Amino acid sequence: MTVDVKWEGEVAEFYRSFGMNQGLGDIQYRLILKVLSLNGVSKATNFSEIRKYTDGIADRGSIASKMKTVIQFEGLAKKIGRGEYIITEKGLLAADFIDKSSKHYKSVKKTLERVERVP
Amino acid sequence: MQPGWMLHSFICVGVATVSFLLSFKMIGKLKRSDKRYLTSVTFGFFWALFGVSYLFFGLSIASEYTSDSGLALAFFYASFASLLMMSAPLSYFIMHILLGDKRVSIATSLGFAIIGLTCIILLFTVGVDMASPDFWIPKYDLDPLLQYLFVFGLYVPSLSMILGLLPFVALRIAPKFTKYKITLSLIALSLVYDFVLLGVLGISGLSRVISSLFILLGALLGYAAFFPPKIAIKVFKLEEKEFEEYVGYEGDGE
Numbered sequence: 227m228t229v230d231v232k233w234e235g236e237v238a239e240f241y242r243s244f245g246m247n248q249g250l251g252d253i254q255y256r257l258i259l260k261v262l263s264l265n266g267v268s269k270a271t272n273f274s275e276i277r278k279y280t281d282g283i284a285d286r287g288s289i290a291s292k293m294k295t296v297i298q299f300e301g302l303a304k305k306i307g308r309g310e311y312i313i314t315e316k317g318l319l320a321a322d323f324i325d326k327s328s329k330h331y332k333s334v335k336k337t338l339e340r341v342e343r344v345p
Numbered sequence: 346m347q348p349g350w351m352l353h354s355f356i357c358v359g360v361a362t363v364s365f366l367l368s369f370k371m372i373g374k375l376k377r378s379d380k381r382y383l384t385s386v387t388f389g390f391f392w393a394l395f396g397v398s399y400l401f402f403g404l405s406i407a408s409e410y411t412s413d414s415g416l417a418l419a420f421f422y423a424s425f426a427s428l429l430m431m432s433a434p435l436s437y438f439i440m441h442i443l444l445g446d447k448r449v450s451i452a453t454s455l456g457f458a459i460i461g462l463t464c465i466i467l468l469f470t471v472g473v474d475m476a477s478p479d480f481w482i483p484k485y486d487l488d489p490l491l492q493y494l495f496v497f498g499l500y501v502p503s504l505s506m507i508l509g510l511l512p513f514v515a516l517r518i519a520p521k522f523t524k525y526k527i528t529l530s531l532i533a534l535s536l537v538y539d540f541v542l543l544g545v546l547g548i549s550g551l552s553r554v555i556s557s558l559f560i561l562l563g564a565l566l567g568y569a570a571f572f573p574p575k576i577a578i579k580v581f582k583l584e585e586k587e588f589e590e591y592v593g594y595e596g597d598g599e
Contacts, residue, residue, distance in 0.1 A: 334518065341519045343442045344526060345375060345385035345571070 263321035357403030364396030529570030536563030
């Protein structure tokens, strides 16, 4: 499984348009949690793995800052070594919420497209 | 010759008139450049075929009334052939709204056209029998195989597709007018298909005239769905209100 950066960007843009600039509408937050959740609670995630997806949208400093000030600070992931992170149970809940927000966006998008096709 | 036949014939012509009116308005409703153009046109074609079918059916009854059985039979064939083809444009209309994929919509439409053509070939091969006429209708009996093909090849799939539009009714995010259009179209199409089915299965007597009246109601509801009368706009509050943005002092109004 991989993370679709373009899709996550589209979903984040959708929630940002509601004024949700943090969390659901924050592409960095979405991507970090998605990558961390791919490895689960038993396997560490390297910072380089996260950067593989975030390099196109943000610099290293912003991602490191987001890791520290939001992800680690809120207990969504733990730093277990140099450049090594592991997602917590709380982080998995947040990642699950991110997934649900993608599904919600998909369903809204589909519905709005259907509505537009009614003559 | 029975006096009730002419009344039934008038009802059929009424159904045809409403269907043609709706059809012409649907076809001319949108510009070619509009991406909903084909959906609108196919829905128009559906009502046009339905109108043709009921026009010929009315003429068939009227011909029987004037004791011209040969002409009546010819009109009946034309009427039923048209009826067998009407699911093809309808399937495009529904599939395109639901999936938005032109290829799938065209393929479904072609599928229905093939089933319709098969039924038409069967109709001309096996023919129809003149059953005992009653006060309201000079009844024709269709071959059981043709009835089965109509029910399972056209009616059941078409009704399933129509029901596919049902979730629209409960949508919160759809505009009120869209919901109104879909809901009324659903009722109209269900009335039309259900009572046409009763006719195909061979009900007769007063029930047949009542079923034709319900078909007329279906056609009228179909028209009202896309071209709502003023009363419907008022009752269902279909007109969207435009509110001006307030630019004054932000306070509690006191």
